[in-house]
Amino acid sequence: MLNDEPVESDAAAPIADGSDPQSTERLQKVLARAGVASRRVVEDMIAEGRVSVNGVVATLGDKADPATDQISVDGAVISTKPDAVTYLLNKPAGVITTASDPHGRQTVLDFVPANRRVFPVGRLDAETEGLILLTNDGAMTHQLTHPSHGVEKEYLAHVRGTPKPGALRLLRQGVELEDGLTAPAQASYLGGGVVKLVIHEGRNHQVRRMCEAVGHPVKRLIRTRIGPLVDHQLQPGEWRELTTKEILTLQKSVNRSAPAPKR
Numbered sequence: 001m002l003n004d005e006p007v008e009s010d011a012a013a014p015i016a017d018g019s020d021p022q023s024t025e026r027l028q029k030v031l032a033r034a035g036v037a038s039r040r041v042v043e044d045m046i047a048e049g050r051v052s053v054n055g056v057v058a059t060l061g062d063k064a065d066p067a068t069d070q071i072s073v074d075g076a077v078i079s080t081k082p083d084a085v086t087y088l089l090n091k092p093a094g095v096i097t098t099a100s101d102p103h104g105r106q107t108v109l110d111f112v113p114a115n116r117r118v119f120p121v122g123r124l125d126a127e128t129e130g131l132i133l134l135t136n137d138g139a140m141t142h143q144l145t146h147p148s149h150g151v152e153k154e155y156l157a158h159v160r161g162t163p164k165p166g167a168l169r170l171l172r173q174g175v176e177l178e179d180g181l182t183a184p185a186q187a188s189y190l191g192g193g194v195v196k197l198v199i200h201e202g203r204n205h206q207v208r209r210m211c212e213a214v215g216h217p218v219k220r221l222i223r224t225r226i227g228p229l230v231d232h233q234l235q236p237g238e239w240r241e242l243t244t245k246e247i248l249t250l251q252k253s254v255n256r257s258a259p260a261p262k263r
């Protein structure tokens with residue numbers, strides 16, 4: 001036989017943990033389909049102890065249910081749900097992030113295909129523009145929005161006045177807001193009244209409140225990066241599906257020290 005894959009029966013072997021044997025598949029098959037690497041390479045990863053299923057290090061020959069099991073590689077949870085989809089939208093100003101609006105404004109859901117039941121990952125203010133993710137993968141939403149996971153978000157804030165080094169220093173040190181001190185941010189002045197801010201918390205109106213607190217209210221706010229994700233081609237109102245590679249890179253950017261979510 002020329003096929004270099006190990007011969008394996010399609011019928012799943014009985015397993016003793018109560019999961020449905022009909023929906024389990026070999027781990028290397030599940031992870032290769034998710035785009036992690038070829039089956040051969042995934043087999044090596046399993047043998048090296050880099051793959052876990054529901055928090056338990058896997059061994060070669062293990063099976064998993066891609067729809068219900070939480071599978072991680074090097075500590076990053078891999079999206080294996082067969083129907084998982086994640087869109088990246090460039091949200092225009094005036095569009096709200098909740099599913100419906102009593103005032104009849106457009107929502108982010110009006111911009112993406114309606115045939116998948118996706119939800120926005122976190123929130124942007126109605127007037128904030130820029131990148132937002134929408135997904136039907138609850139584990140991904142949990143990972144990206146959990147405060148302890150610390151995914152970086154980059155914003156361009158067009159502010160009133162010209163921030164002096166002291167104001168930038170305050171933003172970098174942490175700003176005292178009514179709900180407490182913010183974590184240190186990366187802050188730089190790009191000129192023309194534009195401050196680039198990178199934060200990893202997700203408090204309400206955080207960037208606007210931080211800038212206001214240091215004496216420079218925001219006139220226009222644009223999110224330009226989520227973790228490793230940037231897209232300079234996507235025009236306001238345009239969306240695209242994330243590639244498997246982007247999803248993997250995004251998941252790897254999530255702080256590994258955080259507790260793994262339960263699917």
Ligand code: URA
Binds near residue numbers: 123124128205207208
């Ligand atoms: N910070 C804000 O103030 N508003 C947003 O929409 C996002 C971050």
